[in-house]
Amino acid sequence: MTCKRGPRLPLVDTRLWVERSLPPGDRIRSTTVLRGGWTSRMSRLEIDGRAGPYSVVLRSFVKEFYVQHALGLLTREADVLRLLAGTGIPAARLLAVDAAAEHCEHPSLLMSLLPGQIRLDEDDVDRKIPLLVRQLLAIHRLSVPSRPRAYQAWTGPDRVRVPENTTRPELWRRAVELIRREPPAFEACFLHRDFHPGNVLFTGAGADLTISGVVDWVETSWGPADLDVAQCSTAIALLHGVPAGMRVAEEYRAAGGVLRAEEDHRYWRLLDALAFAPDAEKVAVPWREVGREDLTPAVLAERLEDYLDSILACSTSSA
Template sequence: MGRHLDMGERVVKTEALHGGITAEMRRLTVGGRDGGTRDLVLRTFVDVEYADDWLNRERCAVALLAGAGVPAPGLVAVDRKAVHCEYPSLLMTHLAGRTVLEDEGVEARVPLLARELVAIHAVRPAPAERPPGFVTLTTADTVVTPKGADAAAWAAAVDVIREPAPAYEGRFLHRDFHPGNVLLDVPSPSPTALQITGVVDWAGASWGPADLDVARCCTNLALLHGPAWGVRFAGAYEKAGGVLAAAASDRLYWQVRDALAVSEEVQQVSLPWRGAGRTELTARIVEERLDAYVATLMDASG
């Protein structure tokens, strides 16, 4: 890594960063000859099956976003084949701010999240620079229905994703946009004067329907703060100028597909939230909220 630092610089401190699921994160404090320091972030994919694909998606995404008005990290170096690092890794600039996951203040944060996602979807890469198409691994046969769930609602939801995916107009997607991947400046003593300082984790960057990104944030908000917030985010996105599928059935398809995808990874999703202080969000509580959210979606569909 030293060859990617300025002359006379060296790493003087490392600190593990918490909250990631797919990769290990470390903040590296780099000291210079003049006594000053700067921070970088090393993102390492340890024993991850699709590390090469994810690193390539992230590398291309952050390069594309440079100067695009989206506060993404800057690329410093990438080691896709673990030639210089023990595992495939990405070295990026460090962004100020922190994730905010608590219930207090969510009403003020949702419009900010919506406006930022609209800005991401407004990025228009040339065809040759577009990221690969989106991937959805969940099928009707892999959905994990929570214990005690509303069986009728879940059966109806599974039937929704048995249908072919709706037609869509392609957009540049983050693909994992949610509060855990958004950094905020929370000024004191006025915590309501929020500002987004960064959007991180671009390993899933894809080309696909805006509805899919919106659905991912809806699901996460529903699990973090209750089903009503999942429903409200889609409205906030449209109010911020975003465009979703015209047909209600098409919107439902993407919303349900993302919600059912989470059914397979409840433990992985809830663990970093508890590590960030939301200790009440046990896997069981998250399952119950997911069940309530799926039931809400299906009730609204008639």
């Protein structure tokens, strides 16, 4: 996420709660609003600590829809951050959570600051994709003492929002019909469930490019690896073009990951991609905030249709 400096400190109740959650004597010095989030307001808090200055991150749900669901979402994220502690996955350390807004103005979660930043530009795409799939594979291979909730589908054949001005209605009809079935059998594993470049932090460049953090664990689930891979594939297709998105599954298999056979994997790919319809504008807003002004609704709508077309063409050619 990128930063926008601002003098405004957290509201009084939130500030008191944050400082009570820090080591005794540590105080908030300043606040930086982080750009690039969609579901919540993210703030970087600079702390004057007795042992020296440091930074933490405050996640607050302020949109009405997410406020209504905050108890489940933030409680889940807090539980997941506890599960991930010591696993080697580069996730933040949980400091405190107030999921019901009992102490804060808004439902909030306080966590450590991870190094690095989101990299959504077109640089080093060929390096980023292998790094992303290897990180995703490490998440899927986690063995945890308690399972998160079962995955939830974010769309269905009767919920897809087909673009009103599409010139390819038959493409959409075919794609929707192919998810009008029972989900394929799968071997469940630990899922991030919203894994894409907008939720991954990088440091370095070129040969030194490294993933330094994975954020946004509110949707963590137990389900098919194919669904996480599909989510990453769709996002990369929208960000960097269809050929890049289509590479993700290949790279995941090359890294040692196991996915379903083509017909079943196609189901998960389509199920994920169709959830972005009609034009992927939901993800475009935070992406444009961090510099991708080229991702207009028209560009994303075209890329989404081209991606659906490539999925269907791939499955036809392998039949």
